[in-house]
Amino acid sequence: MTMIAPLASTLPEHSNDGYVAAAYIVFLAIVLIYVAIMAIRLSRMERDLRELRTRAEQDPHTEQPGRAETHERTPARERERETV
Amino acid sequence: MNSRGLRVLSISTVAAFCVSLCLVFFYAPIEAEEGFLQKIFYLHVPLAIVSLCGFVIGALLAIAHLRTGDQRWDLRSYVAIHMSLIFGVGVLLTGSIWARGSWGHWWVWSEPTLVSFLIVFLLYATYQPLRFAIEDPERQARYASVFAITAGAFVPLNFLAVRLSSSYLHPRVLGSSSNLPAPMALTFVVSLAAMALLFATLCSYEMTAKRTRILLKSRSRILGYR
Numbered sequence: 001m002t003m004i005a006p007l008a009s010t011l012p013e014h015s016n017d018g019y020v021a022a023a024y025i026v027f028l029a030i031v032l033i034y035v036a037i038m039a040i041r042l043s044r045m046e047r048d049l050r051e052l053r054t055r056a057e058q059d060p061h062t063e064q065p066g067r068a069e070t071h072e073r074t075p076a077r078e079r080e081r082e083t084v
Numbered sequence: 085m086n087s088r089g090l091r092v093l094s095i096s097t098v099a100a101f102c103v104s105l106c107l108v109f110f111y112a113p114i115e116a117e118e119g120f121l122q123k124i125f126y127l128h129v130p131l132a133i134v135s136l137c138g139f140v141i142g143a144l145l146a147i148a149h150l151r152t153g154d155q156r157w158d159l160r161s162y163v164a165i166h167m168s169l170i171f172g173v174g175v176l177l178t179g180s181i182w183a184r185g186s187w188g189h190w191w192v193w194s195e196p197t198l199v200s201f202l203i204v205f206l207l208y209a210t211y212q213p214l215r216f217a218i219e220d221p222e223r224q225a226r227y228a229s230v231f232a233i234t235a236g237a238f239v240p241l242n243f244l245a246v247r248l249s250s251s252y253l254h255p256r257v258l259g260s261s262s263n264l265p266a267p268m269a270l271t272f273v274v275s276l277a278a279m280a281l282l283f284a285t286l287c288s289y290e291m292t293a294k295r296t297r298i299l300l301k302s303r304s305r306i307l308g309y310r
Contacts, residue, residue, distance in 0.1 A: 017120040019185035023178040027127055030174050031282075038289060045297055052304055059307070 090288055097285045100278035104271070112271040121185045126271055128178040130279035132201065135175050136239055138168030138283060139208060143236020146229035158225040161232050163290045165211055167283060172205045196249045200242050207235050 108126045115122035142165035149157035179198065180190045192198060214231055218224040264272065 017185065019121055019181050020123045023124045023127055023181045026177045026181065027131070027174050030170065030177075034170060034286065038293065041293060041297075045293070045300060048300055048304070052300065052307070056307060 090285075090292065093281070093285045093288060097278065097281040100274070100281050104275045104278040107271040107274055112268050113265070115268075118186060121182070124178060124182040124185075126275040128175065128182055129272070130276040131171055131178060132175045133276060134279045134283045135168045135171035136204070136243065137280075138164050138171065139204065139239045140236050142168065142232045143239075146232035146236070149225065149229045150233070155221075155225060158229060159291065159294060161229060162215070163287050163294065165208060165232060167287050167290065169205070169208055169211075170286075171283065172201075172208070175201060176205065196246045200246045204235075204239055204242055207238065211235070 104126070108123055112123075112126070114120055142161045145157050145161035145164060149155070149161060179201075183192060183198070184190050211228065211231055215224055215228045218227055
């Protein structure tokens with residue numbers, strides 16, 4: 001109790017300053033919106049990855065040696081040419 | 085960054101924010117002139133500093149891209165600028181709320197600090213349309229880097245110009261005229277560190293997501309699915 005009493009003096013006696021709450025809520029909202037967008041993008045990516053894996057498993061040509069070699073050789077070069 | 089590093093960074097950010105909020109609301113004293121409203125300072129100013137630093141970091145990373153030709157630097161530069169823009173939205177909104185509470189207006193056009201930040205923000209708002217208007221990835225990265233460097237050089241120049249202006253309402257935070265009491269200074273430094281950590285964490289997540297998406301797209305293309 002003795003520790004809380006001095007701390008309480010840093011809070012307003014009458015909180016008519018809703019602006020402070022508004023500013024912190026706006027900041028929280030921005031972060032939450034960003035995280036929500038990120039979550040949507042990640043779930044879309046996960047879906048694409050799942051689809052890619054399913055198609056690769058179903059594709060009989062995927063295991064061909066020549067093609068496998070191409071997989072090993074090209075990704076880095078291809079990746080470099082991808083847009084952000 | 086690997087998943088363990090991301091986890092450590094995320095936990096550090098959450099911990100830093102908890103400490104920062106405790107200091108803001110339970111440790112830092114109430115300012116004599118503005119009262120409780122001054123607590124916005126611990127949010128608005130770190131946001132502005134981190135946002136402006138992010139733009140400059142974006143320019144430095146763009147220099148690294150132009151020097152080495154490595155696309156990873158371009159990705160880092162893009163992410164730093166992208167995140168700074170998001171933080172910039174926060175600066176403008178929290179600044180407007182503070183201005184309304186303190187000066188009675190949402191925006192003061194005669195105030196150089198506000199207008200200069202808006203100019204920087206609008207300048208960088210053109211970065212993404214410019215970038216995505218170019219289809220060729222190499223040209224896109226090169227032009228975006230040139231833009232990032234030019235705009236990045238504008239940020240400190242703009243900051244200096246505002247500091248040299250004579251009339252202003254906006255308080256000076258950094259410099260000889262700022263004399264924050266020790267508890268307020270400590271709270272401010274912790275808030276700034278928390279904000280910088282948040283910036284680094286969000287950049288890391290964004291970069292990991294972008295890299296994964298690029299990898300996924302290239303794999304799909306190689307397999308002939310797209």
